Amino acid sequence: MSLVYDSLARWSVAWSPTQVPALGLHAGSPTMRTSQKDFNDAVSQVKLLKEDPGNEVKLKLYALYKQATEGPCNVPKPGMLDFINKTKWDAWNALGSLSKEAARQKYVDLVSSLSTSSKSPSPETPAADRKPPEGNSLVVTSEDGITTIRLNRPTKKNALTTQMYHDIIAALQAASKDESTITVLTGSGDYYCSGNDLTNFTHLSAGGLEEMARSGEVLLRDFVDCLIDFPKPLVAVVNGPAVGISVTILGLFDVVYATDRATFHTPFSHLGQSPEGCSSYTFPKIMGSSKAAEMLLFGKKLTAQEACARGLVTEVFPDGTFQKEVWARLKAYSKLPPNALRISKQIIRKQEKEKLHAVNAEESSVLRERWLSDECMNAIASFLSRKAKL
Numbered sequence: 001m002s003l004v005y006d007s008l009a010r011w012s013v014a015w016s017p018t019q020v021p022a023l024g025l026h027a028g029s030p031t032m033r034t035s036q037k038d039f040n041d042a043v044s045q046v047k048l049l050k051e052d053p054g055n056e057v058k059l060k061l062y063a064l065y066k067q068a069t070e071g072p073c074n075v076p077k078p079g080m081l082d083f084i085n086k087t088k089w090d091a092w093n094a095l096g097s098l099s100k101e102a103a104r105q106k107y108v109d110l111v112s113s114l115s116t117s118s119k120s121p122s123p124e125t126p127a128a129d130r131k132p133p134e135g136n137s138l139v140v141t142s143e144d145g146i147t148t149i150r151l152n153r154p155t156k157k158n159a160l161t162t163q164m165y166h167d168i169i170a171a172l173q174a175a176s177k178d179e180s181t182i183t184v185l186t187g188s189g190d191y192y193c194s195g196n197d198l199t200n201f202t203h204l205s206a207g208g209l210e211e212m213a214r215s216g217e218v219l220l221r222d223f224v225d226c227l228i229d230f231p232k233p234l235v236a237v238v239n240g241p242a243v244g245i246s247v248t249i250l251g252l253f254d255v256v257y258a259t260d261r262a263t264f265h266t267p268f269s270h271l272g273q274s275p276e277g278c279s280s281y282t283f284p285k286i287m288g289s290s291k292a293a294e295m296l297l298f299g300k301k302l303t304a305q306e307a308c309a310r311g312l313v314t315e316v317f318p319d320g321t322f323q324k325e326v327w328a329r330l331k332a333y334s335k336l337p338p339n340a341l342r343i344s345k346q347i348i349r350k351q352e353k354e355k356l357h358a359v360n361a362e363e364s365s366v367l368r369e370r371w372l373s374d375e376c377m378n379a380i381a382s383f384l385s386r387k388a389k390l
């Protein structure tokens with residue numbers, strides 16, 4: 001659970017109603033006025049909701065509560081780096097001069113709609129309509145000489161949490177020593193991976209943002225080092241759209257197979273960030289400097305065919321037959337002599353290893369600085385408050 005989630009949840013329990021002036025009549029119809037009791041009841045009801053209504057709704061509730069009890073936003077805007085409080089401030093401030101009475105009415109209406117929608121599903125609700133539980137975010141299996149590392153957070157488009165980076169490192173280390181011939185990275189559901197989980201930035205320890213950025217730099221560097229040093233053939237089975245770091249690291253894979261539904265997007269400038277995964281070196285080498293710049297500077301999103309034409313993807317398959325064709329191919333390759341594959345991979349990689357490690361160290365260090373910049377903080381705050389999407 002992310003810190004934003006926790007802290008938004010904490011806001012809701014911290015919203016104890018103080019002295020709310022009586023306003024008359026009932027909630028519900030726009031022509032009726034909300035009584036203090038209706039409002040107080042709604043405030044109590046929020047704490048009893050069975051389902052988490054999500055950050056966006058919690059922000060609305062927060063803003064309406066503040067407007068209803070204190071009127072228009074009257075406190076100084078928090079600093080750029082304090083982006084959780086800034087997000088709350090933005091939501092309150094956005095209500096402008098809405099009257100306290102109107103805010104109370106909107107608050108009561110919103111809580112009432114939540115209470116209705118959070119009633120337990122009837123037994124007839126088809127399983128397919130329910131969100132699958134977020135179980136193991138990474139599933140590692142080994143079969144037919146292939147170790148598969150599967151990103152398994154389909155409801156979050158397989159965004160990479162801090163824990164997942166650690167788990168992938170551990171899985172790669174284990175795969176480098178196991179009996180398998182080939183190692184595959186793929187995703188569950190409709191996405192391959194939506195990149196770094198942007199709520200990672202909100203997991204602040206006592207050391208604050210500086211510490212978060214420092215530990216992020218170390219983790220990123222270890223993660224990419226592990227890919228640089230991986231001794232066996234490493235294959236990406238790109239089952240859908242890929243974003244951010246899941247794209248940049250493709251330059252370190254030996255083979256990349258993609259469904260024709262996949263897209264490849266590196267929106268670093270939009271996020272106030274800079275390239276990682278050795279892409280500042282591998283992309284210009286793979287596709288030429290101007291094509292690489294179009295992706296890494298301007299965030300041009302490539303189709304699978306375009307990525308294949310630029311050499312980032314090895315082969316594109318029709319989505320309907322993607323899994324069948326790719327796994328049949330990989331099973332055949334996995335029967336090749338493992339030592340020959342390992343030695344050949346190592347001789348290819350050997351020429352570049354030192355350079356790749358140096359590039360990784362520099363990219364990780366530059367990113368640490370970027371994560372502390374206003375540009376980056378603003379972009380993440382925008383995503384978290386759902387004002388921005390790619």
Ligand SMILES: CCCCCC/C=C/C(=O)SCCNC(=O)CCNC(=O)[C@H](O)C(C)(C)COP(=O)(O)OP(=O)(O)OC[C@H]1O[C@@H](n2cnc3c(N)ncnc32)[C@H](O)[C@@H]1OP(=O)(O)O
Nearest residue numbers: 155156157159194195196197198199219220244245389390
């Ligand atoms: C050790 C640290 C290393 C860090 C290295 C630096 C890495 C950099 C990067 O990877 S930069 C790229 C970061 N990724 C993004 O900016 C993607 C953000 N996501 C989106 O823009 C969209 O979600 C989308 C285009 C991927 C998909 O859009 P859509 O199909 O409309 O789905 P939803 O937006 O409704 O998403 C469903 C659900 O997933 C959550 N989610 C998706 N991506 C991320 C993400 N990257 N981080 C956190 N959460 C993500 C999204 O919030 C929704 O959750 P909800 O249902 O609202 O709870």
